[in-house]
Amino acid sequence: MDVTTALAVTSPGHVLSPPDRHTPGAHVFRPPEEQPFEVALVQAQSLVDQYGYLVVVYPHTLPTPYLHRLHALRALLESDRIALLPSSLPPLALGVLVRQLRQLSLCEFSPGVLGCAARLLTHYVYAGAVLGSVAKLDQVPVSLTAHAKSWLPGAQFAVTTAPEPHLLRLGSKDEHPLSGPQFPTRLTVAPGGLTSDWPRGTLAAQWRVTDVQEERLPADSAVWWGTAKLTEFAAAIPDLSVLYQLVSSVRRDTCRWCGLELLGDRCAFCAAGPAEPPAAPAATPEGPLAAPSPTRPPEYGQLTVPAPPSIAPAGPAGPPYGPAHAPGGQVGTASELRPAVHQGIPRS
Template sequence: MPTAIAVTGPDLVLPSPDRHTPSAAVLQSAVQSPRTYSLDKALTEMHTLIEHHGYVVALCPASAPASVAQRLHAVRSVLESDRIAIVRSDLPPLGLAVLALQLRQLSICDFSPGVLASAARLLSHYIYAGALLGSVAKLDRVPVTLQSHARSWVPGAQFAVLATPRPDLVKVSADADAQLPGPGFTTRLLYATGRLAPAWVTETLAPAWHVQGVTEARLPSDSERWWATGKLVEFAAAIPDISVLYQLVSSVRRDDCHWCGLELIGDRCAFCAAPLPPPSDRPSPPVRALISRGATALPRGAT
């Protein structure tokens, strides 16, 4: 079975693009209140996923209530399992749903669990996530100028906001050609409608970004809180082709975690959170392997 991709809400599960892409596991321990979903149930839920899939990559929004992340870490701690990666993400809700879909697509490839989990950070840089907003007066997740704050009180004002990979904000009006910096590679655009018409996104943004296609999705329940307004159309443009995603992840250098021994890309293991030491300080065998063999001394640079 492929590594399980788990999410903290059903709105983060986009439809599979083909019959090969597995769905994501929705963690009920994150959806339901701890008062109604006990720790024992949460432990059973995660243990079942580990038994069926071997490893679990749990995507958790950085904007989620502290109790959600605390429950995930509590489950991991009680199970004493190094097979659970808790990946926090700053992506807005629809962008996070797209990331979860990409990881689901890659989970059926030949990537090891460590590479798959650490690929989440890499892929996030290639997701252009934003929204068309009717107000930015309360928006605090993207830098907003005082002038934009003042303009958002004007009736009918609309703003195009890009949250990732580089924050940007422009005022949208009929007499101005508002532009957001778009991706320089082939993408597919997903959008979800709140209490604004999607015309600007589908008729102006999509052609300007030269997207391969446009698909409507359901607006995630957390979008209004994330963007601080219900007058919005959320959008996310990302690489849709699994072969391109595979080449992107495959092109990055892989290392072995010096603590748990799993493969990783980037500078930190997604499973045990150990940072990658400088090249001169990297031990040959994983530290935990040495400990299991009863080594009396750790290699230089190990902690």
């Protein structure tokens, strides 16, 4: 099946190694000081011409001049086929998310659904790092006690930022397991200036990951975490068949502005909401028709997503993706799973 949506990032470190030979790569835009604007413009136009749509995923900490360049590219091309999606995930986790989107780009999802899947899948990425200091960490609330202990020789801290922030000092008496995923994940680890076996050993056992993969530390990780003494990690769903069914299980609507499909309450390409469903007028026994309600139905905008389960053998084979069919196991029905309910896809 042909890929109709290209993926792009703003740093080479956000393009992790593919899980198989079928997974496409992602284009890398360079910072303004490294790439002339005309070159970036030609590249963006070429991607849109070749694939049809372009989704650019970038960190919310992207420098302002770089962000302005991305918006200038979209404005000059006058294209509604370019989506600019900010992410609050740390660098390695952002690369893991983009890798999932690269996998899903082989499926028969429309560009609008693939773009919205970025916000959806963010809730199933567990991201963190082992840090040698939290003195300059501003992504997670840090107590004065933790700041003071950062100056102790050999101090190490385990920090998670997604889906919820947590911080604990390793080796302390009150050390407790970090809250982890309740579904099968692969742990990706990127060693930096701090050598630590804690993610591969203790954390992998606590989170019961299926396997551990090592990647190179993204160049922007030290700035994001406030220290070069770190080992970054991220756990996420590796199985394309589970990712496919997770995205497929979410209600789709049509964007009221550009007409693309969307998940939740916002289009990935134009940021407009879904079209209002037609309200059927209700007859009253004594007079004229009642005025249609201006509000959406109670369930409208609600996004009920089943928590990714262990693969169950029941159910028919899933739909094909790319050059081959989705791998063996299938996910159980929504009623068999523990649901995780989101009020729409939360705004980033």
